[in-house]
Amino acid sequence: MKLSGRWFSRISIRLLAFNLLLVFLPVAGVLFLGAYESRLESAEVRAITEEARIVAAATDTPATFVRIVSARPTDVRLRLVDAQGNLIADSHRIVPPPPTRPPSGSKRHNTLYRIGAFLVRPIVKFMQPPQPPLDVDFYETATKLTGVEVRDALRGGEGFDKKITAGGKRSVTLYRAVPVMTRGKVTGAVVASRNTFPILQDLYAIRLGVMRIFLASVVVAILVSLFFSATILAPLRQLRVDARSILDRRGRIRGHFKGSKRLDEIGELSRALERITRRLETHVHAIETFTADVSHEFKNPLASIRTANDMVADVVDPAVRKRFVQMIDQEVARMERLLSGVREISRIDVQLVREERRPVVIGELLSKIVEGFQLREGERVRFELDVAGELVVEASEDRLLQVFENLLDNAVSFSPDGGVVRVSASANDGLVVTRVSDEGSGISEPHMNRIFDRFFTYRPDASRRSHTGLGLAIVKAIVQGYGGTISAANAEKGAMFEIRLPRC
Amino acid sequence: MRPANAVVAVVDDEENIRETVGFALRREGYPVELYAHGGDAWQSFRQKLPGLVILDILMPEMDGLELCRKIRSISETIPIIFLTSRDEELDRVLGLEIGADDYLCKPFSMRELLARVKVLFRRVALDQGRTRNAEAPIRFGDLELDMQRYTVKWKSMPVTLTVTEFMMLNALVRHPGHVKTRNQIHEESYPHDTYVSERTIDSHIKRLRRKFEEVDPAFDLIETVYGLGYRYRET
Numbered sequence: 001m002k003l004s005g006r007w008f009s010r011i012s013i014r015l016l017a018f019n020l021l022l023v024f025l026p027v028a029g030v031l032f033l034g035a036y037e038s039r040l041e042s043a044e045v046r047a048i049t050e051e052a053r054i055v056a057a058a059t060d061t062p063a064t065f066v067r068i069v070s071a072r073p074t075d076v077r078l079r080l081v082d083a084q085g086n087l088i089a090d091s092h093r094i095v096p097p098p099p100t101r102p103p104s105g106s107k108r109h110n111t112l113y114r115i116g117a118f119l120v121r122p123i124v125k126f127m128q129p130p131q132p133p134l135d136v137d138f139y140e141t142a143t144k145l146t147g148v149e150v151r152d153a154l155r156g157g158e159g160f161d162k163k164i165t166a167g168g169k170r171s172v173t174l175y176r177a178v179p180v181m182t183r184g185k186v187t188g189a190v191v192a193s194r195n196t197f198p199i200l201q202d203l204y205a206i207r208l209g210v211m212r213i214f215l216a217s218v219v220v221a222i223l224v225s226l227f228f229s230a231t232i233l234a235p236l237r238q239l240r241v242d243a244r245s246i247l248d249r250r251g252r253i254r255g256h257f258k259g260s261k262r263l264d265e266i267g268e269l270s271r272a273l274e275r276i277t278r279r280l281e282t283h284v285h286a287i288e289t290f291t292a293d294v295s296h297e298f299k300n301p302l303a304s305i306r307t308a309n310d311m312v313a314d315v316v317d318p319a320v321r322k323r324f325v326q327m328i329d330q331e332v333a334r335m336e337r338l339l340s341g342v343r344e345i346s347r348i349d350v351q352l353v354r355e356e357r358r359p360v361v362i363g364e365l366l367s368k369i370v371e372g373f374q375l376r377e378g379e380r381v382r383f384e385l386d387v388a389g390e391l392v393v394e395a396s397e398d399r400l401l402q403v404f405e406n407l408l409d410n411a412v413s414f415s416p417d418g419g420v421v422r423v424s425a426s427a428n429d430g431l432v433v434t435r436v437s438d439e440g441s442g443i444s445e446p447h448m449n450r451i452f453d454r455f456f457t458y459r460p461d462a463s464r465r466s467h468t469g470l471g472l473a474i475v476k477a478i479v480q481g482y483g484g485t486i487s488a489a490n491a492e493k494g495a496m497f498e499i500r501l502p503r504c
Numbered sequence: 505m506r507p508a509n510a511v512v513a514v515v516d517d518e519e520n521i522r523e524t525v526g527f528a529l530r531r532e533g534y535p536v537e538l539y540a541h542g543g544d545a546w547q548s549f550r551q552k553l554p555g556l557v558i559l560d561i562l563m564p565e566m567d568g569l570e571l572c573r574k575i576r577s578i579s580e581t582i583p584i585i586f587l588t589s590r591d592e593e594l595d596r597v598l599g600l601e602i603g604a605d606d607y608l609c610k611p612f613s614m615r616e617l618l619a620r621v622k623v624l625f626r627r628v629a630l631d632q633g634r635t636r637n638a639e640a641p642i643r644f645g646d647l648e649l650d651m652q653r654y655t656v657k658w659k660s661m662p663v664t665l666t667v668t669e670f671m672m673l674n675a676l677v678r679h680p681g682h683v684k685t686r687n688q689i690h691e692e693s694y695p696h697d698t699y700v701s702e703r704t705i706d707s708h709i710k711r712l713r714r715k716f717e718e719v720d721p722a723f724d725l726i727e728t729v730y731g732l733g734y735r736y737r738e739t
Contacts, residue, residue: 310524311524
């Protein structure tokens with residue numbers, strides 16, 4: 001995946017979107033206020049209807065209307081009209097209304113509100129700040145009320161109308177007209193009205209508050225997103241840089257992730273990657289050096305075969321030819337041995353995983369092997385076996401056999417005639433320690449740390465061709481596969497190999 | 505043409521290679537000394553140096569590189585041919601600080617080895633002024649090829665090349681401006697029975713360029729022609 005951009009990578013954008021979504025929740029509140037507004041409006045309608053009914057019921061003459069109105073201080077405007085709709089009395093003339101509240105909100109509030117309104121306008125068109133009614137009432141200067149609600153009332157029903165207040169659609173005035181009945185006849189109507197501006201103004205204040213919270217949330221969301229970017233994406237980018245640097249130009253693995261010390265999940269991820277890539281690195285290195293070693297090791301016999309072959313083609317003397325043909329035979333056999341050794345060593349890992357591990361009694365195994373070797377060597381080499389106690393190791397018997405056979409083979413081949421090969425096994429600190437020592441020439445100091453290397457051999461010429469230099473390398477691979485260790489040292493006479501395997 | 509000291513020392517821990525090479529050299533009339541270890545060889549060389557040394561690089565005890573350094577500490581001129589089975593070691597061998605004259609990769613052809621021995625002995629003989637009628641070096645612009653010594657000078661400065669590198673350069677220079685395929689270069693610079701991969705030719709050319717650049721950083725006459733091979737630019 002290609003992460004692009006410094007700050008606005010895909011993950012940053014996702015985080016920002018998520019955070020912004022959260023802050024839009026208050027906006028949903030604004031939308032809810034719309035429903036709230038219509039509920040408030042119907043409450044208003046009920047209130048003025050009540051008022052109109054009460055007043056209409058009590059009114060029989062204009063004088064009683066005036067008395068009632070003056071006695072009921074209310075912010076509902078009440079008018080009395082005669083049967084023709086002519087205005088007879090108006091509560092605002094009798095009791096002057098409280099002055100209209102000045103339009104609330106400074107310029108700044110207004111701007112804030114507009115920003116919020118802009119964001120939600122596609123959904124709610126009406127979200128605009130209420131303007132104070134310029135001309136509060138539809139009938140303000142009229143002497144004859146001709147509205148539909150008045151006509152309905154004069155016909156004997158109850159009329160209702162909602163008139164947009166002059167000066168804009170932002171506030172409305174609710175009208176309720178109720179007929180005044182005198183002896184079963186409509187003699188006039190009471191018209192109650194109220195402007196919704198105060199409600200809108202309250203709602204506006206609430207909306208403004210919501211807008212403030214909204215804008216503050218947006219700022220917080222952006223900051224939180226940037227913080228996330230910095231703390232999550234920066235280390236992720238570092239991982240990406242690491243990942244790229246691991247491969248060289250030819251796409252080979254060269255190096256490993258540098259595990260971060262962070263305590264969070266990214267730190268854990270980078271440490272996991274470090275472990276994986278370290279293993280991979282050693283594995284790749286092992287394969288590469290193994291391939292190089294193998295090809296190198298095959299080139300020597302191949303060179304002998306090639307040059308000997310050149311000579312066979314060139315030489316007439318049958319004795320000399322025979323010598324070179326013999327040489328070719330030897331080298332071919334050597335290559336075959338090498339090949340099977342290589343196959344063996346490369347299969348060890350797989351075998352160690354696949355093979356079932358069972359408790360193996362070391363004493364029994366060693367005595368069987370030593371018995372076999374003694375038969376093979378006869379008088380030339382003497383074997384001494386010393387096993388202390390019941391020692392059990394969890395392993396595949398075949399692999400352990402391979403380990404001890406290789407070690408004994410080695411010991412025997414370096415033993416002088418009449419030499420003694422000593423094999424001992426004992427328990428030590430949860431480990432089974434097996435030692436194999438011979439009375440040969442020992443291991444010279446410069447070779448000490450190389451004897452377990454693949455293809456390293458140091459033998460007299462004669463015995464050399466029959467050894468591949470893989471024996472000890474195979475032993476080491478098996479022992480390590482079982483979680484054990486192997487070391488070599490020089491004893492009083494000859495060399496001593498020590499294998500430590502976990503006891504079970 | 506044979507120099508006074510024509511003894512060839514073969515140092516290799518592989519018995520069969522030692523024996524075969526020794527046999528072939530003797531048949532060509534060279535006195536031969538065989539050593540299985542670098543240490544043995546060094547003991548003997550301190551008494552008396554041979555005329556030429558064939559050295560295996562990888563040997564237990566003293567390896568070929570170390571022995572080469574020791575030989576160079578007492579003689580600058582004795583020709584040394586390396587035998588190697590590891591390609592990675594080549595760069596170290598040819599690093600001129602070690603001062604090998606040539607090398608062969610195992611498995612090598614006996615004829616090739618004998619040819620190299622002959623060339624190196626001829627170089628020694630010419631240097632010691634033992635042969636008359638030496639041809640004058642051939643010049644191509646700033647380049648000067650001594651076809652007998654197998655030595656090269658660029659703008660009168662000597663460039664130390666192995667025999668193979670010399671042959672390759674010769675193949676390219678003989679037809680300036682003409683493209684030589686890797687196959688042609690191979691045919692003109694190796695004995696016929698040698699197998700060499702195209703990659704080997706590439707790395708030889710790379711080394712050849714590097715050696716010239718060490719002498720003259722502006723050297724750029726050996727050009728790669730993509731998909732075809734190489735060309736020595738006409739000047």
